[in-house]
Amino acid sequence: MDSRTLIELERLPFLERLKSKYSWYLNEVESGYLGGREGVGPVDSKMEYKDLHTDEYNEVLVFGSNSYLGMSNDPYVKQKVCEAVEKYGIGSGGSPAFSGYTTEHKKLELRLAKLAGHEDAVLLPGGYMANLCWVSGLMNKNDVIIYDKNSHASVINAIKMTGVPFYTFDPEDMTTLEPIIDRIKARKPDTQIFATVEGVRSVDGAMIDLSSFVEICKRRNIITILDDAHGLGSVGKTGKGTLEHQGLIGQVDLRMSTCSKSLGAQGAFISGSKELIFLLRNFSYPYIFTSGLAQPTIAAINAALDLLEIEKPNRVQVLHENVTYMQDRLEEIGLKIKRGVSGIIPVYLKDGIAQELNKKLYKRGLFANIMEYPMVPPGLERLRLSIMSTHTKKEMDQAIEIIKDVMKEMGVI
Secondary structure, three states: OOHHHHHHHOOOOOHHHHHHHHHHHHHHHHHHHOOOOOOOOOOOEEEEEOOOOOEEEEEEEEEOOOOOOHHHHHHHHHHHHHHHHHOOOOOOOOOOOOOOOOHHHHHHHHHHHHHHHOOOOEEEEOOHHHHHHHHHHHOOOOOOOEEOOOOOOHHHHHHHHHOOOOOEEEEOOHHHEEEEEEHHHHHHOOOEEEEEEEEEEOOOOOOOOOHHHHHHHHHOOOEEEEEEOOOOOOOOOOOOOHHHHHHOOOOOOOOEOOOOOOOOOOOEEEEEEEHHHHHHHHOOOHHOOOOOOOHHHHHHHHHHHHHHHHOOOOOOHHHHHHHHHHHHHHHHHHOOOOOOOOOEEEEEEEOOHHHHHHHHHHOOEEEEEEEOOOOOOOOOOOOEEOOOOOOHHHHHHHHHHHHHHHHHHHHOO
């Protein structure tokens, strides 16, 4: 469904909208709908996925996974998870505010906090919940938030749910930030302003000039929140994320990141000062009323952090080498990409071809993801390739050949 059609559908009454969208879905199923593709683990650079129209499973190259460092299937990680199951069992038995909090939770929170130069942290089941947590736990209608226009949907949804007044800014042009702050202070001089930004953008892997953002906010007494979901593990010399990459460890007030991407497990966390984390731990409903992380998940996160600290050469270096190799190859075959240092490579496409392209790639044995409206503005569709440290040069060359052949068939190159 192209962006114009989707925008028109949203204007219809609910029952008409439901019927139209479901009718579109049924047609897509017949032609090879890729949403919710059924895979068989383990998560790695190659996986078996169910054929779209039969019960057969076929091996495909995986270039659409967020497991950038291949931790999800690492033998050491799996061993530590098995040990944790034997020692602690499975579930946490309750929310962190009641029975679901243990010494292991506390130790992991402190370990994750240190990665950003912070004093404490709270663990959540996932990145969406983590963003709901800090927005609703810190702010109310008396405050104001300025958010990066590329912020994840969870941030925007949390702002709407909380009812906090908001403004957006373009992180590509930091000169737009201070005039927004000036307007807010002119209208409400005593209000507390918060500002949030993505470290590594999920839609294209780009990194912003975080140092300018921090400098402006500190000078104007703005509380800063960094969303580093795609930065942790994928950037920085030792994988500590955007803060390490830009020499800013300890310089933001809060850092949110996930344990489900480079760390290969599940869950998320928010780190910051003792005072700010106190507020979240005691006043944020998404934290208080959600079950604590299971012990095997805590063990998996700890094991992944162990590997980041002890492996030489580390996986982050290997990931960066693979990213550079893929970027060079994609440009060699004439594709427009955005170069960066994270595990995400966007390949820009003309409007309206992303879905068909992705279906053809999948039929040839390449699992990738696309970004289209409403994830990106109309006309800015892209193929989003996710690179892993476990990808071999042979696998990357195979992926390039599939992309080249399909795009030639479609007249893209």
